[in-house]
Amino acid sequence: MSGEKSPIITLTPSPTLDRTYFVKGLIEGGVNRAHDVNEELAGKGINVSRALELAEISAPGVVPIGNADPAVLERTGSTSFLSPIWVDGTLRVSTTIVEDNGPTTKVNENPRPLRQADWDEVVNLTLKLLRENEAEWLVVAGAHPKVVETGELIDLIPLLEKAEAMSVKVVLDTSGDPLRHWARAGVATIMKPNGEELASCVGSTLNTLQDVVDAARELNTWGVDCVLASLGVDGMLAVTKTHAVHGFTPPVRVINTVGAGDSTVAGFLSAVTLNKTDDPELFGVGFDIAKGVREAVRWGGAKVQQPTSGLKSIANLPIGVVLEQPDLSASLREPAEFQR
Secondary structure, eight states, rough: OOOOSEEEEOSSOEEEEEEEESSOOOTTTTTTOOEEEEEEEEEEHHHHOOOOOOOOOOOEEEEEETTTTTTTTHHTOOOOTTTEEEEEEEEEEEEEEEEESSSSEEEEOOOOOOOOHHHHHHHHHHHHHHHHHHHHHHEEEEEOOOOTTTBBBOHHHHHHHHHHHHHHHEEEEEHHHHHHHHHTTOOOSEEBBHHHHHHHHHHSSEEEEHHHHHHHHHHHHHHOOOEEEEEEEGOOOEEOOOEEOOOSSSSSOOOTTHHHHHHHHHEEEEHHHOOSSTTTTGTTTTSOOHHHHHHHHHHHHHHHHHHSSOOOOOTOOOOEEEEESOOOOOEEEEEEEOOO
């Protein structure tokens, strides 16, 4: 990959140091001893960049990182693909507890606030990498920090307007208030909510695939070209104004679900990057969402079988099934409730 231009640039506005504890027979409210502990530099964009390296697709990642831990890039094996902006302070920590043959519990610290000058530097570096690489895609993923001086969330508009002027397609993956705000702003080519996030965004419970399509089409009307709805055991539904494509894998053994959504984004982009099209009308968006969804669910299926928060291998990927005309009346095995 050295010396080659990178088709994808990622930005993680609020990276995290992921610590995963593996325990047997978790005792709630009691003392537990981990039989293994893993530490990774993570955050959605970082996870996407690291996963794409497995497919030999260069995707440099921009990250603002607290300078209290200057050795973190080298210690976590992240120097080869990350471009850091060093800021005052510490990295936030995310703690994951994986119970053998049980559920995964995750506790995330809130994003560290950024000074406006630091965020401006992050934006400028991201635009520089987009220009230098003549990149086709920008992935902005993860939680959004607040600006120290104003107390408001970071503003993506200066970055996204300049990316649009360069004909860069934007994948935006976030949650909560930022998801609702930027979905309604219609500034992204692709957004990737999970079922609960999509239900919250449009204010309705999702019980069937048709419900998911209806909710996603609302985002389409706001200006989001393609919605990748990540539905857990129900797979993924990619929805444009003209098409709805359903992808899933056979059942797999789930070890750790953390980072699965990031792996699906990486899988999707690996496919559309390697299968470019000259047809601007393909699926109504100009890229092959069917091939993208197939790889998305395969990579996501591989990730949940691995213990780390980041995807470590794409060997022995599960089979991906894609239906371009799915039965939209089918009920979701995991309905997504709108939480008022």
